[in-house]
Amino acid sequence: MKKFFALALVLCLMFALVPVTTAETGSVYWLNFKPESDEVLQQIAKMYTEKTGVPVNVVTAASGTYSQTLTAEMDKSTPPTLFIVGNQEGVKTWSEYCLDLTGTKIANELNTDAYNLYDENGKLCSIGYCYECYGIIVNVDLLEKAGHKLDEITNFDTLKAVVEDIHARAAELGFDAFTSSDMDGSSSWRFTGHMINLDYVYEERAAGKVWTECPATITGEFVPNFKNLYDLAINNSEFDPATFAAGGHDAEGEFKADKAVFFVNGSWEYGAVSEGKNVAMIPYYCGVEGEEKAGLNCGTENCWAINANAKQADIDATMDFLYWCVTDAEASRILVDSFGVMPYKQAAESTNGFLAMANDYANNGCYVMDWATNYQPNVDAYRAAFVSALNAYNADQTDANWEQVRSAIVDGWAYQYSQVNG
Amino acid sequence: MNRKRKHYDLRKDPIRRKWWIFILPLMAAFIIGFVWPFIQGIYLSFCTFTTTSNAKLNGFMNDKAFFSNYVKAFNDPTFVRSFWYSALFAVVSLIIINVLAFTVAYLLTRELKGSNLFRTVFFMPNLIGGIVLGYIWSMIFDGILYMYGKTLVTEPVWGFWALVVVVAWQQIGYMMIIYIAGLQAVPSDMLEAAKIDGASSWQTLWRVTIPNVMPSITICTFLSLTNGFKLFDQNLALTNGLPKPFVNGVPVGQTEMIALNIYNTFYVGNTSARGTAQAKAVLFFILVAALGLIQLSATRKKEVQQ
Numbered sequence: 012m013k014k015f016f017a018l019a020l021v022l023c024l025m026f027a028l029v030p031v032t033t034a035e036t037g038s039v040y041w042l043n044f045k046p047e048s049d050e051v052l053q054q055i056a057k058m059y060t061e062k063t064g065v066p067v068n069v070v071t072a073a074s075g076t077y078s079q080t081l082t083a084e085m086d087k088s089t090p091p092t093l094f095i096v097g098n099q100e101g102v103k104t105w106s107e108y109c110l111d112l113t114g115t116k117i118a119n120e121l122n123t124d125a126y127n128l129y130d131e132n133g134k135l136c137s138i139g140y141c142y143e144c145y146g147i148i149v150n151v152d153l154l155e156k157a158g159h160k161l162d163e164i165t166n167f168d169t170l171k172a173v174v175e176d177i178h179a180r181a182a183e184l185g186f187d188a189f190t191s192s193d194m195d196g197s198s199s200w201r202f203t204g205h206m207i208n209l210d211y212v213y214e215e216r217a218a219g220k221v222w223t224e225c226p227a228t229i230t231g232e233f234v235p236n237f238k239n240l241y242d243l244a245i246n247n248s249e250f251d252p253a254t255f256a257a258g259g260h261d262a263e264g265e266f267k268a269d270k271a272v273f274f275v276n277g278s279w280e281y282g283a284v285s286e287g288k289n290v291a292m293i294p295y296y297c298g299v300e301g302e303e304k305a306g307l308n309c310g311t312e313n314c315w316a317i318n319a320n321a322k323q324a325d326i327d328a329t330m331d332f333l334y335w336c337v338t339d340a341e342a343s344r345i346l347v348d349s350f351g352v353m354p355y356k357q358a359a360e361s362t363n364g365f366l367a368m369a370n371d372y373a374n375n376g377c378y379v380m381d382w383a384t385n386y387q388p389n390v391d392a393y394r395a396a397f398v399s400a401l402n403a404y405n406a407d408q409t410d411a412n413w414e415q416v417r418s419a420i421v422d423g424w425a426y427q428y429s430q431v432n433g
Numbered sequence: 434m435n436r437k438r439k440h441y442d443l444r445k446d447p448i449r450r451k452w453w454i455f456i457l458p459l460m461a462a463f464i465i466g467f468v469w470p471f472i473q474g475i476y477l478s479f480c481t482f483t484t485t486s487n488a489k490l491n492g493f494m495n496d497k498a499f500f501s502n503y504v505k506a507f508n509d510p511t512f513v514r515s516f517w518y519s520a521l522f523a524v525v526s527l528i529i530i531n532v533l534a535f536t537v538a539y540l541l542t543r544e545l546k547g548s549n550l551f552r553t554v555f556f557m558p559n560l561i562g563g564i565v566l567g568y569i570w571s572m573i574f575d576g577i578l579y580m581y582g583k584t585l586v587t588e589p590v591w592g593f594w595a596l597v598v599v600v601a602w603q604q605i606g607y608m609m610i611i612y613i614a615g616l617q618a619v620p621s622d623m624l625e626a627a628k629i630d631g632a633s634s635w636q637t638l639w640r641v642t643i644p645n646v647m648p649s650i651t652i653c654t655f656l657s658l659t660n661g662f663k664l665f666d667q668n669l670a671l672t673n674g675l676p677k678p679f680v681n682g683v684p685v686g687q688t689e690m691i692a693l694n695i696y697n698t699f700y701v702g703n704t705s706a707r708g709t710a711q712a713k714a715v716l717f718f719i720l721v722a723a724l725g726l727i728q729l730s731a732t733r734k735k736e737v738q739q
Contacts, residue, residue, distance in 0.1 A: 079700050085484045104483055194586075256584040257575035392697070396684035399677035402587045418679050426682055431705070 037328030038066040042084055042091035044077040045313075047279070051349040055342055059335060065328050075196055078391075081105075085318075092321040092329040096137040097312030098385040099225055100431070102130050109136035110319040110326060117315075117333045120355045126311045137314035140337075141350035144292070144307040144369040145205050145277030151289040153186055153272045161291055167239055167298035177272055178247035188247040190271040194398050194405065195258025201275050202241065202401065203394040204384055207420065208308050209295045210237050211383035225386040227428050231421035236297035238413060244275060245405060256402040277308075278351050278365035285364055292365045294372070294380065306372035307365075310382025313350070389427035396423050478502055478711040491708070502712035511685050512713055515694035516720070522593070522690060523661025526600050530657045531650070534605045538612030539638075552613065556606035563603075567670020570599045574671075586675040589687035596688070599667050604660065608653045615649030616642065644735075651732040658728055662721045665692040691717055 039059075043052055049071040056067035070091075072080035077095070084091050085108065096105050112118045112135040121127070126139025151161055157177050164170045177188040192202065213233040215221050245252040248271065250260060266274040266284055274284070284290055294305040317329055336342050337355035344359040352361035361367070373379055387393050400419040404412040448455070473485065479502065481495055482488035492499035506512055537555060541548045558566070574585050574595045585592050619642055627637045643650075668674070674686030674693055689697070695717060699710035 082484055082700075086486050107483065107487060253582050253584070254579060256586050257571075257579070259572070259575075391700075392684070395673075395675070395686075396677045396679070399586070399675045399684075402584070403676060403678075406582065406584070406587050415678060419684070422679060422682055423684060426679075426684065 037322070037324035039068065039093060039325070039329045039332045040089065040091045041067065041069045041093040042081060042095070043069055043071040044095045046071055046074050048349055051345060055336065055345060058342060059332055065332065067332060090318055090321060092318050092325045093333070094316055094318065095314060096128060096316040097314050098390070099128065100388070100390055102128050102136050105316065106130040106134070106136055108316070108318055108320055109134065110317040111135055112138055112317065115330060117330055117337070120334065120337050120357065122356050123354045126314065126354060128314055137316040139311045139314050139354055141313050141353050142309060142311040143278045143351060144309040144366060146292045146294050146307045148266065148274040148276050148280060148284060149291045149293055150266065150269065150272050151291050153269060157184055157272065164293060164296070165303050167296040167302065170296045171243055174243055174247050174273065181249060186269055187249040187271050188273055189244045190262035190265040190274045191248055191250045191260035192245050192255050192275070193258045193260050193262065194255045194402055197258065198262060199394070199398045203397045205277070205308065206240060206275060206295060207237055208380060208382065208384040209240070209297050210234055210420065211386070212380045213299050215383055221381060222383055222386055225388050225428060228425045229421055231417055233299065234417050234420055236299050240295055240297040252405040252408070255405050278363055278369070281351065281363045281365045290364065292368050304377050306377035306379045307369040308380040308382060309369050310385065312385065388424060388431050393423050393427045474711060475715055478708065478715045481705065481708050483707065502708040505709045506712045506716060509709070510683055511689065512694055514685060515689050515691045518689070519662050519691040522596060522664070523658055526597050526661045527654060527657045529597060529601050530604050530608055531653055533601065534608035534653065535612050537605065538609045538616055541609070542613055542616045552609070555609050558603045559607045561603070563666025564670050566599060566603060567667040570595065571671050585672055589676060592672040592688035595671055596664070596667060599671065600664065604657060608657065611649050611653050612646065615646035619645040647732065647735050651729065654732060655725055655729055659721055659725050662724070663692055664690055665696065668693045
C-alpha cells in the first residue's frame, strides 16, 4: 500500500510540472509592448470574449523588456499569436515567425500602405495599427502669457528667440521654457530616438530619396542642427543639465503643472497633456534651410504581426479578432481614443489634436518628416552609446564632448550596421 | 550463550530498497531545472537562433563555421575587457568583504552587549534583492555625487567603487554569519592554553584563531569570488555598463561586467549574436568553475584538522 502511495505521490509531482494544454478551439494571445495601453487592451479583450466566447489573453511586457519577453514567450507551447514587429530590425529578427499578411482580410481593411513592413523577400510581415507623430509640444496659454504667439515661431531663429526670452524671465513668469530632458530609460528615447530623427530625415532629403533599408553609413551632415535644438532644450529649463544623467525628473508632470512651455514628445501624450489646456505641436525647427515648410514627424512602431507557427485555429481566431478591432464601431472607438488613429477603412475617426495638426501641416504643403529613426541599426546598443555620450556632454558642454556625441551618432551607426550585417 | 538474534535484513527495508522513488522528485527537478538547460545551453552555443526552438546547428544546418560563435566571442574586445573588469572587481570585493566580515564577526563574538541585535542588523541587507538594492543605492550615490557635479553613469571610477560598496554592504552580513559560526567552533582549551603560554591577543588571533577558522575562510572566499564574477543585478541597476565611449571605433561599456556583457550581447545586440552570447556564457561557466576550484584547493591546504 505504501508503495502505491509513494508512487502516486511521485506521479502527482511529475504531472504538476506538465503545463495544462488548452482546448482545440482557437484563442488569441496578444503580447503587447506598451504598458500605457494595457488597460484599454484588457477592456477590449474582455468585450470580445463576452461577445464571441473566444478567449483573448493580453499580456503586457514590462517597460523596456519586450524583446526579452517575446523571446521567452515564443519558445513556449502556447506562444503569442499576435505580437509587435515595429521596425526593420524586428523584421530581420522575427521574419520567420511572421505570417504573410498579403491579401488577408485584415490587410484589406487598411486605408494606406504607408505603415506596412516587408522583409527582403517582399513578405508582408506586419501592418500598422496606428500611427503617431512627434515634435515639440507647446502650452499655448503659457506662451501667450509670456507675451508671445504661436505663429511667431516659424523656424529655429524665431523659436530660439522665444525660448531664450522665456528662460531669461523664468523667475518673473513662474514657468520656464523647456521641461527636463532626462537621460534615463524612461526619457532618453525622446532625444536618441526622436529628436535625432531630424538628422536622418534631412540626410534623406539631401540625398533626394527616402530610405527603404538601413544604410551602411550616415554622414551626420545635420548633427550640428540636432545640436542647435538639443542645446536649446537642455539649457533653457529650470534644471542643471548635469542632473539629467541620473534621471528622476518628470517632464510630463512639469508640463501638466504649467512649469514649462515646451515639451519634446509625441501625439500619444495628447490625452495626458491636453486636459484644461490649449496645446499645440510644432516641428523640430533646427536651423535647416527651408524649414519653414517642415511638418511633424509621422510614422509608427505599432505594427501587428501574426505568429505563423501558431496553431491554425489560433491564427484564424486572431485574424477574426483583429478584423473586429478595426471594424466594430464600439471597439475601434475605444482603441482610437487610446491610440490616436487607426489607418483602417471602417475604424472610428481620430480625436487626437496633435494628429489633426500633423494633417494640417501636410495639407498646408509642409513636408512630413518620416520616421527614418526606425532604421537605427542594433537600436538598443546604438542608443546606449548615444546616451552615454550625451551624459558626458550634459555634464560638461565642450567641443570635445560634442565630438563624442557626433561620433556616437555617425561612427556608432557604421559600427552597429557592421555588427548586424557583418 | 548463543542466543540467536533475529537479523534485520537491510535489503528488505522498503525505504532502502526503493531509494530511487525517494530521490526521483528531486532528480527530476534537478534534471529539468539544471542538467537539461545546461546541456541545451552548450548545444545552443554552437547554433544560430532567435528562440531555442528554431536553433540551427552551425556547420550542419547552415553555412557558418562550427566554432564561429566561439571565434566571435574571443574576438569581441568588450568581452575580454569585461572579463578583466570582473576579475578586478572580484578580487577587490573579495578582500574588502572578507576582511570586514571577519572583523565584524570577531568583534561580535567578544562578549559585547547587544551583539545579537548587531548580528541581525548586519545580516539584514542580505535579504533585499539585488535590483532593488541597486536602484536605491544609485539614488543615494547620485544624491551625493550631484554635489560635486558628477554622476555614476559618467564617471567609471565612481561606478566601480559604487559597485564595491553596494556588494560589500550586502554580503558582509552573510559572510559574517559564517565567520561567527567558525569563531564559535574554535576550541576554548586551545585559546586557554595560548593564554597560559603567554601569547598576546594578536598572536592568539594569528596562530590559533585564524588557522582554526580556515574552513570558514575557504567557504567565504569561494562565495565572494564566484559572487564577484557572477554579479549581474547590481551592475544592471547601478550603471548598466555606462559610460560607453568609443574605443577604436567600438563602444565599450566602462563598467560592464561579464554577466552584463553576455546579457547585452543576447538581448541588446542583434539576434544573430545570440549564439555568440551563448558561447560567452559557456566560456564564463568554465572560467568561474576553474577559478573557484583553484581557489578552493588553495585554501583547503591551509585548513587544520581538528
